[in-house]
Structure formats: C-alpha cells, structure tokens
Amino acid sequence: MSTTDAPLLQPAGPPAEGTDDERLLHRSLVRRLMSRPELGSVVGAVAVFIFFAIAAEPFLRASSLSTVLYASSTIGIMAVPVALLMIGGEFDLSAGVMVVSSALISSMVSYQMTADNWVGVGVSLVVTLAFGVFNGMLLTRTKLPSFIITLGTFFMLTGLNLGFTKLISGTVSTKSIADMEGFESARAVFASHVTVGNVDIQITILWWIAMVAVATWILLRTRVGNWIFAVGGNADAARAVGVPVTKTKIGLYMGVAFAAWVSGQHLLFSYDQIQSGDGVGNEFLYIIAAAVGGCLMTGGFGSAIGAAVGAFIFGMTSKGIVYAQWNPDWYKFFLGAMLLLATLLNAWVRKRAEDRS
C-alpha cells in the first residue's frame, strides 16, 4: 500500500544524488567483493593463518604448508561438490562412506578378476556414479528429506562395505593390489606427488584446484549454475519457471559421487590396502568445510571457492595444532574452538558486508 501511495504524497523532485537509488548504483569492485559468499571465510582463513604463523614456528616453512595443503585437499575435493549440493538445498550423509565404497569396489574388482587396475577404477566409477543416481532418484521420487534418504544410504553402504569385503576377501581389509598391472600408472594419476625444490606437491592438490575451477565455472557461468541456485532457493518456484529440478538434483548427487570416486581412488592407490570400516564420520568434515566456507545450511547461497577456503581452514587448524605442539589431551577442543571462531568471524564479516552494500 504505502509503496504505491508514496509517489502521490511526495511529488517526485529532482533526485538529490543519483547514487542514492540502489538500482542505478554502479557497484564498485570492492562492494561486489563484499557481497561474495566466500568473503567471510577468506577473512577467517587469513586470521587462522596469522594465528598459527605466530603460535607455531614450523608452520610457515614451505614443507609444512605443503602438508597443510595436502590435508586440506583430501577434504576439499569432497567439500566442493558437497557445497554445490548444499547450495542446491540438499545434504549427503553418505559421502564419507561412499569414498571407501568406491575404493573397495575398485580394489576388489581388480583383485578378484585378476584384472588390470584400470578395470577396477572404471567399474568403480560406474558403480559410484550409480550410488549418486540412487540417492538423487530416491530423493526426487519419494520427496523425503535428503537427511533421511542419505542416512539410509550411509548405513547401507557401511554394511555393504563390511559385508562384501568379508564375503569376498575373507578378511575385513582388501588384499594388496600393489603388485598388479596398472598400479603404477593409476598411482601416478590419483596418488603421486611432484617435488618442487624441497617441497612435495601432492596430486590431490591439483585435483582439488581443478574441481574448484570447474565448479565455480558451472555455478557462475552456465545455465546449470542458475538452476542449482534456483532449486536451492525455492524448488517449487524454480519448477514453475521451467528449471529441471529433478535432473539438477540427481546431477548434484552424481557430482558428489564423482568426487567420492576420485577420493576413493586416492585412498586406494596411496595405501594399496583399504580398511572396510573407514570413512565413517568424514561426511561431517565435508559439510563443515562447506558451511565454514559460507554455504547456507538452508540452500540457495554459497560458492565452491568458499568450500575450498573452508577445507583450507580445517587443514590449517588440524595440522597447526600439531605444529604448535599443544597438549594432545585438548586436541579436539582446540579443533572445535578454532572452527567455531572461524565460522563466527565469517558470519560477522558477511553481516557487515551485507549491511554496507
């Protein structure tokens, strides 16, 4: 009401300053940066970095930073598609176990068929993507919350991992595949490292950067990116304007599955044996990284770069505590407190940014 009345009561005079009308505002680069979802996490990351640079003397060495980056990348590879999924308004609690499932499939297929390791890697990709499709289809068909659906798949995969491993290999860990053909080339792709000077760069860091780049491009430059934001913001409204909600959500789950495949192959080819009970609980690390990185738990807002920064904060904190040589009894407490502080700082910066723009 008041909006329509306002012009009548207040005859339009010449605008005092053109810049006051936000529709006409030419937003400066600084202001545009301020509204980015990852801004808060970047500030948090800088704070955590400075903190450990002061608190832990070895933290600033190049070799230490490469260790921190490795720790960050193993979480970061998964955090990127998990962030996309969160922007799309859904969760995936099966992500941590799916990584181990993917590694187990690859290892057992190769071993049991005495096949080249690449055969296992290929079969694993197909099956892992099928897990993603399963999650997505079940979600869109049943309309149940993703929390329930993926909790179900979480338990199912945990059971399948144990059951199948025990059934097929007779023990709860897989047999070593290190002496089989294709191992060296697969290790080069998934678990190698290059030495620059005296610093080791793990290949997972490259995978991580590539995934962030691709995800950012999808989110910001393609139609699919708009769909993801739309289904996360309001799925019904998105459907009404012709966004393929079902396809988008299934695609997002397949993205998580793809990353789980990459992480799983990394696990397999760097340790050549896989414990079937591993991976439980890691799904929370991915969600934490995405949340610290500015993805809203309710969907519709966030970025891939933010998730990467979130993973980096996690990597810095978990390893910084070791570099600082703090009393290990309090390890988990420090970890939790640092993450909470980073998130609070993140939220505070974002709020200030929103107020100003």
Add this chain to the structure above:
Amino acid sequence: MARVRRRGRVVSVVLAATLGASLAGCSSTGGLRAEKERAAQAAGGKAAVNTPRWTFAMVTHSGDGDTFWDIVQNGAQQAADKDNINFVYAHDKEAGRQSQLVQTYIDQKVDGLIVSLAKPKAMKDVVLKAQKAGIPVITVNSGAAESKEFGALSHIGQDETVAGEAVGEQLNERGRKKALCVLHEQGNVGHEQRCDGAEKTFKGDLQRLYVEGTNMPDVQSSIESKLQSDRGIDAVVTLGAPFAATAVKARDQAGSDAEIDTFDLNAQVADGLKDGSLGFAVDQQPYLQGYEAVDLLWLYRYNADVLGGGKPVLTGPQVITKKDAAALQEYTKRGTR
C-alpha cells in the same frame, strides 16, 4: 517408450563395455589367481574329536571391520573346527550393547562364552549372570585384572603395559632418543597403557600424537606435520598394523629418517619388516587368543581342565624383526598372523 528403450540400450552398452574391458584388461601379476595358487598348499580344517557338538559364543568390543579381531575370529574358528564346536561370534564397540549381546547368548543357553572386557564395569553383571546360568566364561584380550574377580575360568591376552614396556626396551636397544607414540583412538585405555608402558622403560623422550584412525589421509598428514615440527624424533611407534605403512609414507614425505615401529602385525607390516622400511613389530598374536579360548573351553567341558591358575595367560608381546619377517609373510597373507 522410445526413451525407455534408449535407456535400456545405454545400460547394456555400459555393461558390455565394462565386461569387455575386464576381459581384455587382465593382470598377469598378483590378484586372486596368485592367491589361489598360494592357498592350494594350505590345509583345510576337519574335526579331530568326537565330543558332542557344543556351541561356544564369542562377544568382543571390536568395531566394524577391525583387522585385529578378524584374526582372533579366524583362530577361534579353526580351533572350533578341530574341536567339533559350533562357533558363533558377535561384536559391538559400545559396552552397553556388547553386554546385551552376551545376554542374548545366555538366553540361547550356549555351552561356553568368550568375552573381552574392554569396559569391565559394564560387563560385570552379565558375566556373573552367565556363570549363574552354568555357562563357563573365558575372557580374552582386555580385562586381565578383572577376569578372576568376575569368576572367569582363565584370561588369555596381552598385558598392554607389559607390551609397551617391551617397546621401550626395544627402542633403547636400537639407540633411539626421541620417540613418538601415535594413538589412533582418543580415550582408549589400552592405547594409553601401551604408551605408558613404553614411556616407563624408554630412556629417551616419548611424545604422544592423537590421530583420527578412520581417516587415513589425516593420520598421514598429522604424523607428517609432527615430524616436520620436531626434527629430533628418531622413532615413530604406531599402535595398530594398518597405521605403520601410513607412518612410513608420512616419514618419507617429511624427509625424516625416523624409524617406524608398530604394535600388531599384518601382511603389509611383514613386507615392511622384510624390506627394512619398518624397524620392529610387537605382536600379541591375536590368532592365539581366539584359538586358545575355544580350546580351553573345550578342555574344560571335556576334562575340567583350567589353565593359568588364576593368573592371565599371556599371548604376547612377541617382538618381530627383519629376521622373522620372511617366515611370517605367508601366515599374514592367509590372515592367521
């Protein structure tokens, strides 16, 4: 319809491609074929006695997919085969649920019970209940101190502190000055006892590092960062076999020359000992814990024999070094060591 048919075709193409690839891409090295050739030499288990087919149940505090308990179970199963026993097994890492599992076996009136007492207080009532119901109980692995008090026939296991002490002594012998004890489960009493024992006998400085045992990259990067931040560390002791190989990777990444030693044994550890990437392993012989427990229950049923005289029967520590590794490689591969 057309869409359905197309989807079907896609599926069959994928399947055909996978099958084709797997037929074409055979590995001429390793794999199941090599294992089968090895297994052909191993013997199968047959009952050696004609006592009645009693049912013995084992309930442990093992988590899901624990390699250690897998070997205990293998030992128990083979003793059961030999003794004509029907062997059943259940596990839960949470003490309350573990005691419920024991209760279900009491309800089933099994002929013997084997339990581990990782959290003795939670297990006390149910163990006493079993004896009231006339079921003999043997404790394995953890609970040496409580076993007698709870009225168990015998305890079979390793004293964790004694095992830790053996590690400390071994480190002294190897001239180590600064060791790192890597705990993969925070709050596990047995793990603390192992590090305490090592600390007691080790003449140098022993530090502790807690890592997330279910997340291998975390284990690796944590050990790596510890080795980078403290160049003086010349020995890393992991508390479980799967973590030894990871510690080796971490050491290489960190450019450290610390020796990696470990508790427990598996195929990778045997290989590592043989090629010199690991220093020594302290084995508590889990196979023996399972095997002896079933065998002692059988002896008690058959002949009222009891072993240990109220004192725990120790299955370890056995220190394994490079010279033992070659002989043990074969046994670790078949999952009995």
